[in-house]
Amino acid sequence: MEFKLPENDLTLMLPEIFLFIWALWVFTFDLLTRRKKESAVGYMAMAGLLITGGILAVTGGGCGFGTMFFNDATAIFFKMIFLGAAFMAIGSSFGITKQKIVNHRGEFFGLMLLSTVGMMFLSSSNELLSLYIGLELTTIPLFILAAFFKDDKLSVEAGIKYFVIGAFSSALLLYGLSFLYGLSGSTELVQLKINMAVINLHLEQIGLILVLAIVLVVAGIGFKLALPPFHQWAPDVYEGSPTPVAAFLSVGSKAAGLVAFAKIFVNGLFVFYGPEAAPADWGKLVGFVAVLAMVIGNVVAIRQSNIKRMLAYSSIAQAGYIMIGMVSMNEHGMASVAYYIFAYMFANMGAFAAVAIFEDKTGSCQIESYRGLSRTSPLLAISLALFLLSLAGIPPLAGFLAKYKVFAAAIAMATQNPSYNWLYWLVGVGLLTAVFSLFYYANVIKQMFFWSEDSPYRIRFSPPALAVILIGVVGILLFGIVPEPILKFAAEVYASFGIVPF
Amino acid sequence: MLSSLVFVPLAGMILVMLIPKDKIQAIRWTSVIVSLVPMLVSFWITWDYFFNHSGTSAMAYVEGPYSWIPSLNIQYYLGVDGISVPMLFLTGLLSTVSLLASFNITNRVKEYFAFFLLLEAGMMGVFVALDFFLFYVFWEIMLVPMYFLIGVWGGPRKEYAAIKFFLYTLFGSIFMLVSILILYFTSEPHTLNMMALLDHGPTMGHTLQMICFIFFFIAFAIKVPVWPFHTWLPDAHVEAPTAVSVILAGVLLKMGTYAMLRINWPMFPQVLRELSFWIALLGVIAIIYGALVSMAQKDLKKLVAYSSVSHMGYCMMALGAFTSVGAIAGCMFQMVSHGLITGALFLLVGVIYDRAHTREIAAFGGLGAKIPVYTGIMVLFSMAALGLPGMSGFVAEFMIFVGAFSGLNKIMVGISVLGVVLGATYMLRMVQRVFLGEFNMAKWGGLTDINAREIIAVAPLAVLTIAIGVYPKPLADLMQATLEHLVNLMAR
Numbered sequence: 001m002e003f004k005l006p007e008n009d010l011t012l013m014l015p016e017i018f019l020f021i022w023a024l025w026v027f028t029f030d031l032l033t034r035r036k037k038e039s040a041v042g043y044m045a046m047a048g049l050l051i052t053g054g055i056l057a058v059t060g061g062g063c064g065f066g067t068m069f070f071n072d073a074t075a076i077f078f079k080m081i082f083l084g085a086a087f088m089a090i091g092s093s094f095g096i097t098k099q100k101i102v103n104h105r106g107e108f109f110g111l112m113l114l115s116t117v118g119m120m121f122l123s124s125s126n127e128l129l130s131l132y133i134g135l136e137l138t139t140i141p142l143f144i145l146a147a148f149f150k151d152d153k154l155s156v157e158a159g160i161k162y163f164v165i166g167a168f169s170s171a172l173l174l175y176g177l178s179f180l181y182g183l184s185g186s187t188e189l190v191q192l193k194i195n196m197a198v199i200n201l202h203l204e205q206i207g208l209i210l211v212l213a214i215v216l217v218v219a220g221i222g223f224k225l226a227l228p229p230f231h232q233w234a235p236d237v238y239e240g241s242p243t244p245v246a247a248f249l250s251v252g253s254k255a256a257g258l259v260a261f262a263k264i265f266v267n268g269l270f271v272f273y274g275p276e277a278a279p280a281d282w283g284k285l286v287g288f289v290a291v292l293a294m295v296i297g298n299v300v301a302i303r304q305s306n307i308k309r310m311l312a313y314s315s316i317a318q319a320g321y322i323m324i325g326m327v328s329m330n331e332h333g334m335a336s337v338a339y340y341i342f343a344y345m346f347a348n349m350g351a352f353a354a355v356a357i358f359e360d361k362t363g364s365c366q367i368e369s370y371r372g373l374s375r376t377s378p379l380l381a382i383s384l385a386l387f388l389l390s391l392a393g394i395p396p397l398a399g400f401l402a403k404y405k406v407f408a409a410a411i412a413m414a415t416q417n418p419s420y421n422w423l424y425w426l427v428g429v430g431l432l433t434a435v436f437s438l439f440y441y442a443n444v445i446k447q448m449f450f451w452s453e454d455s456p457y458r459i460r461f462s463p464p465a466l467a468v469i470l471i472g473v474v475g476i477l478l479f480g481i482v483p484e485p486i487l488k489f490a491a492e493v494y495a496s497f498g499i500v501p502f
Numbered sequence: 503m504l505s506s507l508v509f510v511p512l513a514g515m516i517l518v519m520l521i522p523k524d525k526i527q528a529i530r531w532t533s534v535i536v537s538l539v540p541m542l543v544s545f546w547i548t549w550d551y552f553f554n555h556s557g558t559s560a561m562a563y564v565e566g567p568y569s570w571i572p573s574l575n576i577q578y579y580l581g582v583d584g585i586s587v588p589m590l591f592l593t594g595l596l597s598t599v600s601l602l603a604s605f606n607i608t609n610r611v612k613e614y615f616a617f618f619l620l621l622e623a624g625m626m627g628v629f630v631a632l633d634f635f636l637f638y639v640f641w642e643i644m645l646v647p648m649y650f651l652i653g654v655w656g657g658p659r660k661e662y663a664a665i666k667f668f669l670y671t672l673f674g675s676i677f678m679l680v681s682i683l684i685l686y687f688t689s690e691p692h693t694l695n696m697m698a699l700l701d702h703g704p705t706m707g708h709t710l711q712m713i714c715f716i717f718f719f720i721a722f723a724i725k726v727p728v729w730p731f732h733t734w735l736p737d738a739h740v741e742a743p744t745a746v747s748v749i750l751a752g753v754l755l756k757m758g759t760y761a762m763l764r765i766n767w768p769m770f771p772q773v774l775r776e777l778s779f780w781i782a783l784l785g786v787i788a789i790i791y792g793a794l795v796s797m798a799q800k801d802l803k804k805l806v807a808y809s810s811v812s813h814m815g816y817c818m819m820a821l822g823a824f825t826s827v828g829a830i831a832g833c834m835f836q837m838v839s840h841g842l843i844t845g846a847l848f849l850l851v852g853v854i855y856d857r858a859h860t861r862e863i864a865a866f867g868g869l870g871a872k873i874p875v876y877t878g879i880m881v882l883f884s885m886a887a888l889g890l891p892g893m894s895g896f897v898a899e900f901m902i903f904v905g906a907f908s909g910l911n912k913i914m915v916g917i918s919v920l921g922v923v924l925g926a927t928y929m930l931r932m933v934q935r936v937f938l939g940e941f942n943m944a945k946w947g948g949l950t951d952i953n954a955r956e957i958i959a960v961a962p963l964a965v966l967t968i969a970i971g972v973y974p975k976p977l978a979d980l981m982q983a984t985l986e987h988l989v990n991l992m993a994r
Binding site: 374375389394395396400401404405407408411412415416427428431432434435438439442446449450452483484487488491 | 571572573574609610613635638639642643645646649650653654660661664665668669672673676677679680683684686687688
C-alpha cells in the first residue's frame with residue numbers, strides 16, 4: 001500500500017506548523033545576527049503570533065487525521081487565548097531581555113513560542129496520547145523558561161521545583177490515563193465515552209480502578225493547574241521565574257490544563273458525573289478541590305508581601321472559580337469556563353505585565369514599594385488597579401461577568417435538579433471568598449493611591465509594554481461592557497463539547 | 503432622558519480627566535457645571551412627573567427594554583415611578599451641593615472630582631435601573647469611587663474606614679447576587695426584568711422565597727444600615743471628607759430602603775407578612791440605640807452619624823408596617839427629609855471643622871455670639887432633625903407613627919416614640935454646648951463666619967426642609983398612586 005500524506009489534514013494543522021517553524025526561525029535569526037538585534041527578535045516573535053492568529057482565522061474548523069485532530073470551537077477559542085497570552089507575555093518581557101538575558105533572547109522567545117505550539121496542539125487533540133504529548137510540549141519549554149535567570153538562586157530553584165513537580169505530575173497523569181485506556185479499550189475520547197457508558201452498567205466490579213484513575217488524573221492535572229492540595233509549588237515558582245514567564249504560567253499553562261481537564265472529564269468521563277455514579281462521581285471531588293482552591297488561595301494571598309506571590313495565590317483561587325463552571329454540567333458550564341479564562345487572560349496578563357514593568361525599573365516586587373505610584377506613574381497605577389478590580393470581580397469589568405456566569409451556571413444546575421444542591425454551597429463559598437479576595441487586591445490599590453507622598457519611581461513604558469497594558473485595559477473594559485460576541489463564541493465551545501452522552 | 507442622568511456625569515468624569523491637573527479652578531467648575539445637567543434634568547423630571555404622570559403607578563420615561571447581552575437575557579431597561587423620582591431629585595440636588603462644598607479640597611483635585619462624578623453616575627443608575635443586572639452593576643460601580651474618596655481624602659483612620667465600607671457592602675452584595683440568580687433561573691422564561699419578576703416572586707416555593715427575601719434584605723440592610731449591620735457607618739462617616747459624608751448620608755443610605763421598596767417588599771409579600779414584626783423591631787432597636795449612642799458622642803460628626811442610624815430606624819419601622827399607605831409614605835418622607843437635613847448637618851459640621859480643625863463638642867462653647875449666621879443655620883437644622891413641627895422631619899415622623907400605630911404592635915410604636923425625646927436631648931445638648939455658654943476668646947477669637955459659597959450650598963436644603971414641612975401635599979401627591987400600587991402588591 002502506498003503511503004500518502006493527508007494534505008487536507010495538514011492544512012488544518014497549518015497554524016501549529018507555521019508557529020513551530022517560526023519558533024525555530026526565531027532561534028536561528030538571533031544566532032545569525034550574532035545576538036546584536038536588540039528588540040527585533042521580540043518583535044519577530046510577536047509578529048509570528050499575529051500571523052498564526054491570521055492563519056487560524058483563515059483555516060477555520062474541521063477534523064483531521066482520523067478523529068485525532070479537531071479544530072472545533074473549543075480548539076479555536078482556546079488557541080485564541082494561548083496566542084493572546086503569549087503575545088502579552090512576550091510584549092512585557094522586553095525589559096528583561098534588554099537588561100538581564102542579553103545573550104539568550106532568541107531562546108527565550110523561541111521557547112515561549114514552542115510552549116504555545118504545545119498548548120495549541122493540546123487544545124486540538126481529541127485523544128489521550130496526543131493530549132499528553134501536547135501537555136508535555138507545553139511544560140518542557142516552561143521548565144527552562146522558569147530557570148532562565150541562571151545566576152539567580154531563586155530562578156534556578158523555581159526551575160528545578162517546577163521540573164520535579166511537573167515530571168511527577170506527568171507520571172501521575174500518565175498512570176491515570178493508562179487505567180482509563182485499560183478500562184475502555186480506547187484512547188480516542190468519543191469512543192472512550194461510549195465504552196465507559198457501557199461499563200457504567202457494572203460499576204460495582206470495576207469501581208475501585210475507576211476511582212483510582214479519576215483520582216490520579218485529577219491529581220496529575222491538579223498539579224499543572226496548581227489546584228490545592230497540589231498547589232505548593234506555584235508561589236515559589238512564580239516568585240523565582242522571570243515575571244513574564246510567571247504570567248504565561250498563570251494564564252497560558254493554566255488554560256492548557258483546563259482544556260485537558262475538560263476533554264478528559266467533561267467529555268470522556270461524562271457518564272461518571274452526578275450522584276448516581278458515586279463513588280466514581282468526579283463532580284463532587286472536583287467541587288471539593290475547587291472549595292480548597294478558593295479558600296486557600298484567597299486566604300493565604302492576604303498575608304503576602306510580595307506581589308508575585310500574591311498573584312500566584314490569587315491565580316490559585318481563580319482556578320477554583322473556573323472549576324465551579326467546570327462541574328456545572330449544563331449549557332452554561334463550559335461556556336462560563338471559556339468566558340472566564342478569556343476575561344482572566346486580559347486581567348491577569350495585564351497585572352503581571354504591570355508588575356514586570358515596575359520590576360524592570362525598580363527591581364522590587366514588594367507590595368510596599370508600590371507606595372505613591374499613582375502620583376508619579378498614573379497610567380501604570382490606574383491600569384494595575386483596573387486589572388486587580390477585574391480579578392476581584394467588580395462590575396462593569398470583564399472579571400465580574402465571568403464570575404457572574406460561573407455562579408449562574410452552578411445555580412442553574414442546582415435549581416434544575418435537586419440532587420445537585422451541593423452546588424449552592426460551592427457558590428456560597430465562591431462568593432464569600434470573593435469578598436476576601438477584595439481585601440488583598442484593594443491592599444495594592446491602597447498602596448498605590450492612598451499614600452500622600454510621591455513614589456521615588458517614575459515608570460516609563462517601552463512601546464510593546466504600553467501595547468500590552470492597553471490591550472489588557474481595553475480587553476477588560478470592552479468585553480465587560482460588550483461581551484455578546486465572546487459569549488456567543490463561548491456558547492459554541494459548549495456545543496462543540498456535545499455534552500449529551502452519545 | 504433617564505440615560506442622560508447616568509451618562510452625563512460619566513462623560514463629565516472623562517472630561518475632567520482630560521483637564522491638566524494644575525488647572526484647579528477649571529476642574530472644579532467643570533464638574534459643577536457638568537453636575538448641573540443631571541440636577542436640572544432631575545428637577546424637570548420631578549416637575550413633569552408631578553403634573554403628567556403622578557396619576558398612575560406605571561413607569562414613566564421608560565427606556566427600553568433594549569437587549570444588552572442577549573445570551574444572558576440582560577437588558578438595558580430604565581424607568582421611574584413615584585418612589586424613584588424623589589430619590590432622583592435628592593441625588594441631583596445633593597450631588598451639585600456637595601461638589602460646591604468640595605472646593606476646599608486642595609490635594610489631588612482632579613482625581614477627587616473625577617471620582618465624584620463617577621459616584622454620581624452610579625447613584626443615578628441605581629434609582630433608574632429596572633433590570634436586575636443593570637441595577638447590580640450600578641450598585642457595585644459606586645463602591646469603587648467611594649472607596650477612593652474615603653481612602654484618599656479621608657481623616658486619620660481613612661484606610662480602615664475605606665476598606666471596611668468596601669468589604670461590608672460587597673459582603674451584602676454577594677447575597678443579592680445569589681437571590682438575583684435564583685430569581686432568574688426559577689422564572690420562566692428566564693428574565694432579569696424587575697417588572698416581570700414582580701409577578702414571578704410570589705409563585706415561587708416558600709423556602710426559596712424566604713431565602714431570596716432574607717438575602718436581599720441582608721444586602722439592603724447593610725446599606726441602610728439597619729442595626730446590627732451599622733458598624734461601618736460611623737467609621738465611614740467620620741473619616742470621609744465633608745462632601746462625601748453628605749452623599750453617604752443623603753443618598754447612599756436611601757438606596758437600601760429604596761431597594762427594599764422596589765424589590766424585596768412587593769416581590770415576596772408572603773414572606774414579608776411573616777417577618778414584618780421582626781423588621782419593625784430592628785427598626786425600633788435602631789431608633790433607640792442610635793439615639794442613645796448619639797447622646798454619648800464627643801465628636802460632632804459622630805453624633806450626626808449615629809443620629810442617621812436612629813433616623814433610618816424610623817424608615818425600617820415604617821417598612822415593617824407595610825399594610826398602610828401612610829406608613830410607607832412616611833418612610834419616603836423620612837428618606838427625603840433625612841437626606842436634606844443630615845446632608846445639611848454634615849455640610850455645617852464640615853464648615854466648622856475647616857475653620858477650627860476640630861470637631862470635639864467640648865472644645866467649643868458660646869460660638870453663637872461670634873458666628874451668628876452659622877449658628878442660626880445650624881440651630882435651624884438641629885431643630886429640623888429633632889422633629890420640630892413646620893419642618894420636614896416632623897411630617898415624616900408623624901406620618902410614620904400614625905401609619906405604624908394601626909399596623910404594628912402598639913407597645914413597640916410607643917417605645918419608638920421615645921426616640922423623638924432622645925433625639926431632642928442629644929440635639930439640644932449639642933446646641934447648648936457648642937453655641938451657648940462661655941465663649942473662649944483666646945482659642946476661637948479668630949473664627950470667621952460661614953461664607954457665601956457655603957450658604958449657597960446649604961440654602962436650597964433649608965428652603966426644601968421648610969417647604970416640605972409647611973406644605974407636604976405636593977410630595978405626597980407625587981407618590982400617592984405608586985404607593986397605593988405597591989401596597990396592593992404587598993397585600994397579595
